[in-house]
Amino acid sequence: MPLNSMKAVERPKMSDAAYYRLRDAIVRGELAPGEKLKDSDVAELLGLSRTPVREAMARLIDSGLVEAKPGVYTKVAPLNQRDVAANLAVLKALDAVAVEASVPRLTERDMKSLRQTNRSFATHVNKHDVDKALAADDAFHQIIIDAAGNPVIARIIEQLHPQLHRVLYRKFGSLFGGAETIEHHEALIQKFEEGDSAGAAALSSTHWSHLGSLIGELFESKELSQEG
Template identity: 55%
Template sequence: MSLANPVSRRLLSDEVFDRLRDSIVRGELVPGEKVKDSELAERLGLSRTPVREALTRLADIGLVEAKPGVYTRITTLNRRDVEKTLAVLRSLDQLAIEAAVPVMTQQDVRSMRDANRDFERAVAANDITAALAADDRFHAVPITAADNPVLSRIVGQLHPQIHRILYRKFSTLLGGRNTIEHHNELVGVCAMGDARAAAELSGQHWSELGGHINQLFDTNQFTEAPTAE
């Protein structure tokens, strides 16, 4: 969904939120870039009100940061903050899997396999947006099966932040076979009903992801947060 296309009058704030979130994830709005509601409103062909509402929501989930009277900007990618976010997501994912595996159905397992096949096709086609969508569907299966609304809500709030990282990861060789193979292995363990092994495997994957992300920071593929204004 392009920022350049006019927005319909339906659910304006939600649509603006989705567009800006996706533009941040894809790096079209780059870390540290200053944004103005008036300029965004003009680009979208809207009044400033839905844009302001969307920016407030983006600030709530950590994609935008503001200093009143000074700036509103796209949140920079900071290694330490990313590590903390990954640590939380790792724990939440393990919690979801431990709760989900004992109650997962054959249809749940099939859904995970189907999502991973879509993910593999998207990676082969270098379609990063489709890869992220398939990865989301894959991990949504155990989160849904866990049936924990609080967990689902927190994961949903953190996902846009990690999507910024995964978008870059999936655009490199780091996003290829390793994730596909991990998905296949995790599905197999879930199908066996071994909740503890599945949670441990998930934790290992998050640790590997952290290592890959550190490589991206080490090679200056992310913009670190400035140390001073």
């Protein structure tokens, strides 16, 4: 192959870096709901030009983490029950499809990774390390999503997950931090080992429904504020 036909090595996109920095700050509550986001200020803070920051803002708006009224404001979106419920409904449906599709495609290496990742999740839960526990849970489900082989589902889930993480960071212990999720992972692995696609999908849907009920109760009891 002629040297001049080779593609250049791509550098990490600065807009991606800006997006992940802002996304994580919103998810963790470092940027509060309603906080104004001026692209020039953000660009200066991150040491970037305004163009990648604007691109990052557009992605954050698409994901529901930021809201904007052209010429008036760009600000961190509120965290409210209606939006979270809508988000959960889509995640529940997509996760069930991904789980069912993944079962015949999971390899023994995947199964080993699932077990190891769930052990890691349990370790971080016991240490009350929210960041690492959520990262381990994401890694567990990413194995399933990758095995499903549907890039559309993967893209949409990646876009919607940060909204759920906003809630989990605030109420990790009561929603996601106990033995129940560890046991759910183990039950899923068991269904995978049995080759039970429908059973695994049903188990996933039940877990999402339970999580949705718990989150709804937190909003109703005002333990999660109806911001905005």
